[in-house]
Amino acid sequence: MGQMVTMGILSGHPGPRNLMKHVVDYIVSGRTTGITDIPVDQLGRLDAVSAIQEISDLVDCNQMMEKYGDLLEACGFRKVLSVESRQDAVSAMKSY
Numbered sequence: 001m002g003q004m005v006t007m008g009i010l011s012g013h014p015g016p017r018n019l020m021k022h023v024v025d026y027i028v029s030g031r032t033t034g035i036t037d038i039p040v041d042q043l044g045r046l047d048a049v050s051a052i053q054e055i056s057d058l059v060d061c062n063q064m065m066e067k068y069g070d071l072l073e074a075c076g077f078r079k080v081l082s083v084e085s086r087q088d089a090v091s092a093m094k095s096y
Helices: 004-009 021-029 044-057 061-076 086-095
Strands: none
Touching: 004 021, 021 061, 044 086, 061 086
């Protein structure tokens, strides 16, 4: 991504209008440490926002897997959803 932005700027095209801070940090320094610290309200996908909020307050694991199983799989989360693994699920969705 950084190379695409750089080539565009060097070719005379304007750069991106708005990049989130964690994307800029990744392009500039290669750091990915802040990706899981993204505030939920800054996520652009409403389905991911509602999934993160419900999974954070997880009570019934089976119901959440039925409701958000496809989204979790698309994010690369391959564990059994449980109270212990819910933070990993939220991190996977934020990174996705």
